[in-house]
Amino acid sequence: xxxxxxxxxxxxxxxxxxxxxxxxxxxxxxxxxxxxxxxxxxxxxxxxxxxxxxxxxxxxxxxxxxxxxxxxxxxxxxxxxxxxxxxxxxxxxxxxxxxxxxxxxxxxxxxxxxxxxxxxxxxxxxxxxxxxxxxxxxxxxxxxxxxxxxxxxxxxxxxxxxxxxxxxxxxxxxxxxxxxxxxxxxxxxxxxxxxxxxxxxxxxxxxxxxxxxxxxxxxxxx
Numbered sequence: 001x002x003x004x005x006x007x008x009x010x011x012x013x014x015x016x017x018x019x020x021x022x023x024x025x026x027x028x029x030x031x032x033x034x035x036x037x038x039x040x041x042x043x044x045x046x047x048x049x050x051x052x053x054x055x056x057x058x059x060x061x062x063x064x065x066x067x068x069x070x071x072x073x074x075x076x077x078x079x080x081x082x083x084x085x086x087x088x089x090x091x092x093x094x095x096x097x098x099x100x101x102x103x104x105x106x107x108x109x110x111x112x113x114x115x116x117x118x119x120x121x122x123x124x125x126x127x128x129x130x131x132x133x134x135x136x137x138x139x140x141x142x143x144x145x146x147x148x149x150x151x152x153x154x155x156x157x158x159x160x161x162x163x164x165x166x167x168x169x170x171x172x173x174x175x176x177x178x179x180x181x182x183x184x185x186x187x188x189x190x191x192x193x194x195x196x197x198x199x200x201x202x203x204x205x206x207x208x209x210x211x212x213x214x215x216x217x218x219x220x221x222x
Contacts, residue, residue: 003106009046016095029057040068048073048091058085069105116149117210135187144180148208157205
C-alpha cells in the first residue's frame with residue numbers, strides 16, 4: 001500500500017511527491033480541514049509558498065493528524081521553535097533534499113521514539129526534539145544521547161559510556177568523550193556553560209538529571 005502524503009501550500013512539490021506516494025493537496029491550513037478523519041503518513045507544509053512561518057499550521061495539523069510525521073518548509077523566518085515538525089527545511093530546498101527527507105521519515109519506524117523529560121529522540125532518523133527544536137544528530141552523538149536518556153538520574157562511569165557508544169573501554173585519551181559531552185550539552189541545555197541536565201560527577205562520570213516535575217517518560221511513541 002502506498003504511503004499517503006498531505007501537501008499544504010502550492011502544488012510546486014506535488015509531482016515530485018507523487019512519484020512514490022499518494023498525495024492529497026490543500027492550499028492552506030483551513031483547506032486541510034476537508035481531510036479530517038482521513039489517515040496520512042506524512043504532512044508536508046510548504047509555508048514558504050504562503051509567506052508565513054508555518055508554526056500555527058504545524059500545531060493545528062498535529063492536533064488533527066497526530067500520527068502523521070511533519071515536514072515544514074519554512075517561510076519568512078526559520079521556525080526553530082516548532083516542536084511538531086519532525087524536519088524543518090529552508091525555503092530554498094531542492095527537490096532532491098525534500099525527497100531525501102520524505103524517504104527518511106516514511107521509512108522510519110513510527111514507534112521507534114525515545115522520550116525522557118522535555119526530550120524526544122527518533123532513533124531511526126536520529127532527530128532529537130530538544131525544548132521544542134528538532135535537531136539532526138550524527139551517529140555517535142545520537143548514541144550518546146540515547147544512552148543518557150535510557151539512564152536518567154544515574155551516574156554513568158566514563159568507561160561505561162566509552163564501551164556503550166564507542167565499543168571500547170580504553171580511557172587513555174578521553175578527548176573524544178569530552179568533545180561529545182560538550183556537543184550534547186549544546187543541544188540539551190539552554191545554557192551549555194551552566195548545565196541543568198547533563199552534569200559532571202567529579203572523578204566518576206556523567207549524570208543525566210531529570211526533575212520529578214518533568215515526568216520522565218522513557219519508551220516508544222510519537
